[in-house]
Amino acid sequence: MKTLLTRVEGEGSIVIVEKNGYIDSVVYEITEAPRFFEYIVLSRDMERVVDIVSRVCGLCGVSYSFVAAKAFEKCLGVDVDEKVDMFREAIHLAERVKSHVMHLFYMNLPDLVKTKMFTDFLQRNPEISKHFQNVLLWSRKAMYTLGGRFHNVVNIKIGGVYRVPDRDSVKKLVEELNNVSKSFKEFASFILSIKPPDEYTKRSFNNIHLVSLYSQNSRYPHHNDKLYLDKELYTISEFFRNTVKTGQVPYSTALHYRIKGVESYIVGPLARFNQHYNALDKEVRAFMEMHNWKPPFNSVLFSYVARIAEIYNTLLILEDYLDKLSIRYKTRHRYRYPC
Amino acid sequence: MYRVGIAKLTSCSGCINEVIYALTFRDIVDKYRVEYFTEVLDVEDFGKVDIVFVEGSISNKHQEEFVKSVRAKAEFLVAIGTCALMGGVQSLRSGIDVEVVKRTVYPEPRYIDIYSDVKPVTDVVKADLVIPGCPVNGEAVISLLRKYSLGGLPIPIYESVCGECKRKRFECVLVAKGIPCLGPITISGCGAICPSFGRGCYGCYGIKYFDIGKENIELFIKHLEELGLSREDVDTLLKGYGFKVYLSLTKGEKK
Numbered sequence: 001m002k003t004l005l006t007r008v009e010g011e012g013s014i015v016i017v018e019k020n021g022y023i024d025s026v027v028y029e030i031t032e033a034p035r036f037f038e039y040i041v042l043s044r045d046m047e048r049v050v051d052i053v054s055r056v057c058g059l060c061g062v063s064y065s066f067v068a069a070k071a072f073e074k075c076l077g078v079d080v081d082e083k084v085d086m087f088r089e090a091i092h093l094a095e096r097v098k099s100h101v102m103h104l105f106y107m108n109l110p111d112l113v114k115t116k117m118f119t120d121f122l123q124r125n126p127e128i129s130k131h132f133q134n135v136l137l138w139s140r141k142a143m144y145t146l147g148g149r150f151h152n153v154v155n156i157k158i159g160g161v162y163r164v165p166d167r168d169s170v171k172k173l174v175e176e177l178n179n180v181s182k183s184f185k186e187f188a189s190f191i192l193s194i195k196p197p198d199e200y201t202k203r204s205f206n207n208i209h210l211v212s213l214y215s216q217n218s219r220y221p222h223h224n225d226k227l228y229l230d231k232e233l234y235t236i237s238e239f240f241r242n243t244v245k246t247g248q249v250p251y252s253t254a255l256h257y258r259i260k261g262v263e264s265y266i267v268g269p270l271a272r273f274n275q276h277y278n279a280l281d282k283e284v285r286a287f288m289e290m291h292n293w294k295p296p297f298n299s300v301l302f303s304y305v306a307r308i309a310e311i312y313n314t315l316l317i318l319e320d321y322l323d324k325l326s327i328r329y330k331t332r333h334r335y336r337y338p339c
Numbered sequence: 340m341y342r343v344g345i346a347k348l349t350s351c352s353g354c355i356n357e358v359i360y361a362l363t364f365r366d367i368v369d370k371y372r373v374e375y376f377t378e379v380l381d382v383e384d385f386g387k388v389d390i391v392f393v394e395g396s397i398s399n400k401h402q403e404e405f406v407k408s409v410r411a412k413a414e415f416l417v418a419i420g421t422c423a424l425m426g427g428v429q430s431l432r433s434g435i436d437v438e439v440v441k442r443t444v445y446p447e448p449r450y451i452d453i454y455s456d457v458k459p460v461t462d463v464v465k466a467d468l469v470i471p472g473c474p475v476n477g478e479a480v481i482s483l484l485r486k487y488s489l490g491g492l493p494i495p496i497y498e499s500v501c502g503e504c505k506r507k508r509f510e511c512v513l514v515a516k517g518i519p520c521l522g523p524i525t526i527s528g529c530g531a532i533c534p535s536f537g538r539g540c541y542g543c544y545g546i547k548y549f550d551i552g553k554e555n556i557e558l559f560i561k562h563l564e565e566l567g568l569s570r571e572d573v574d575t576l577l578k579g580y581g582f583k584v585y586l587s588l589t590k591g592e593k594k
Contacts, residue, residue, distance in 0.1 A: 006377045011347070033349040033398035034451060039443040040431035040579075045572045051541060052579065055428045058353025058474060106359060106379045117380045119368050126365070133363060140360075148532045150360070151353040151474045152543070155536055162536040248447040255445065 007107045030254035046072050046158055054152045059102065062095040065156045072158045084160040090321045091146045091153060092222060093314045098139035100307040104191065105132045108304040112194045128190050134183035138176055145169050170326040177319050184315060188308045192291035204298035209265035212272040220279040220313055221272060228275060270297060273306035284312045341488060344375035344388040346409050348395030348402045349429055353474035354420035355394045361480040370488040390415045390487060396422040396429060397458040410464040418466035421473040421580055425545045426457045430582030433457050459583050468492065471526045473543035473580060479528060499523050499547050500540050503531040512539050519566045521576060524551055524559055546581030553588050
């Protein structure tokens with residue numbers, strides 16, 4: 001028996017092989033066609049690479065462009081003005097809001113409220129949907145203002161950005177944030193109040209490793225060149241060169257990343273949430289605990305809870321960043337290659 | 340209610356995310372019922388639909404057969420995005436020995452079954468409408484869905500990004516600032532985003548194939564080279580975002 005995996009990012013299926021009335025094997029098959037980014041960026045102009053890699057993912061392309069720009073800056077010894085870098089972080093954070101809120105509404109929520117698709121929920125519960133739409137539309141506006149468009153932003157380059165937006169449009173984003181945060185809390189309260197299906201708690205990963213970014217100055221991490229493997233600190237290059245080994249299976253196009261080639265680990269919101277809960281703003285922790293949610297979570301099915309905490313925390317950081325940017329930013333950096 | 344399907348091939352999901360965005364509007368939800376869309380709907384089989392959006396390019400036989408079966412079951416097929424129309428950035432591997440490409444990424448390349456070249460959807464099936472872009476402009480998708488439900492279709496506009504710059508009264512980055520810009524040979528529809536950010540258009544909506552010949556493109560490339568772009572860099576942009584046209588130009592075929 002073969003069944004498609006739906007309401008997830010990427011393409012795959014589960015194949016169950018039955019022999020004499022018993023399950024013989026279960027195969028987790030990733031069928032997504034490879035796009036060979038590791039190959040297609042070779043020998044390209046560096047600025048092109050920053051734009052090309054944003055096409056790795058339509059939901060979170062800024063992560064790839066931002067990290068590509070930072071990697072080139074590190075290799076070339078390019079210093080970036082602190083405020084310009086904060087502006088790029090703001091684009092990345094706006095994208096985190098967009099990506100997480102889309103996951104919540106389109107992929108997670110239908111499972112929790114037992115509908116076939118988000119459109120059923122839109123018709124059944126327009127009021128809560130409206131709160132979601134307020135957050136989505138604000139994140140869309142923020143992405144357009146800061147990055148040029150909703151996906152594949154055009155405003156990240158090696159050494160900085162192409163243009164900073166005018167002060168008034170940033171101010172407007174800040175002014176709207178108050179209402180957006182209110183909407184988000186309504187939407188989040190609704191989701192956090194739903195009792196998750198029993199199977200969520202049955203699937204646990206007690207022995208799996210957690211890998212998430214290093215938390216600088218006790219801040220909740222969103223970009224860094226170091227990471228934690230459980231409690232051990234590694235540089236990213238050390239981790240991927242020496243600690244992780246990749247492998248393949250014949251039935252899947254996925255590359256399997258394993259610690260020392262054998263041990264599994266998880267990354268992303270749930271790993272960050274479990275590892276850096278105390279670095280979340282106390283307002284966020286109070287909100288999560290008010291709804292009886294506290295780490296650690298031992299099932300990836302609870303990643304929606306981590307996404308909610310991350311959106312809330314991100315909105316608070318964005319309020320601070322955009323406020324600073326709307327008051328006194330100016331471009332001082334000029335991009336140059338050192339040699 | 341119109342039945343709508345959304346099919347994804349080799350791509351990043353950026354274009355179908357714009358379709359999802361369009362489906363978040365109440366007036367559209369009231370007129371369309373989604374029948375197939377694995378990213379957001381628990382359904383496995385592609386049944387008959389009135390309109391289907393296809394994102395991505397074709398990398399293997401399975402995808403080619405799938406898109407042919409989708410075509411057979413859809414009244415109206417819309418190819419969305421640069422991948423479906425031109426091949427997309429994954430086309431940058433086309434023309435290279437596929438075994439070399441596979442070995443760069445995979446320790447066991449023999450497990451990976453892909454075509455040596457990327458195929459745009461429009462090379463394999465007939466599209467009733469194409470919406471270019473990387474990603475497509477969400478407003479164009481919303482406009483199509485609203486017009487289709489009223490029995491109409493968008494009016495095709497054959498112009499380059501320059502037209503959008505002029506209407507928005509942007510100072511020409513190419514002429515006034517000497518910044519290499521692919522706007523004159525790129526299909527319009529983005530709203531001239533890159534020039535509005537003070538950078539040259541890098542052609543992500545694809546090469547404007549309807550009224551530019553090989554000679555014009557060669558002259559334009561020469562000008563870009565004079566402004567400092569290397570030929571390799573120009574080729575990256577033309578191949579990465581306009582592969583289908585690039586291929587016909589480099590092979591000297593008539594478009």
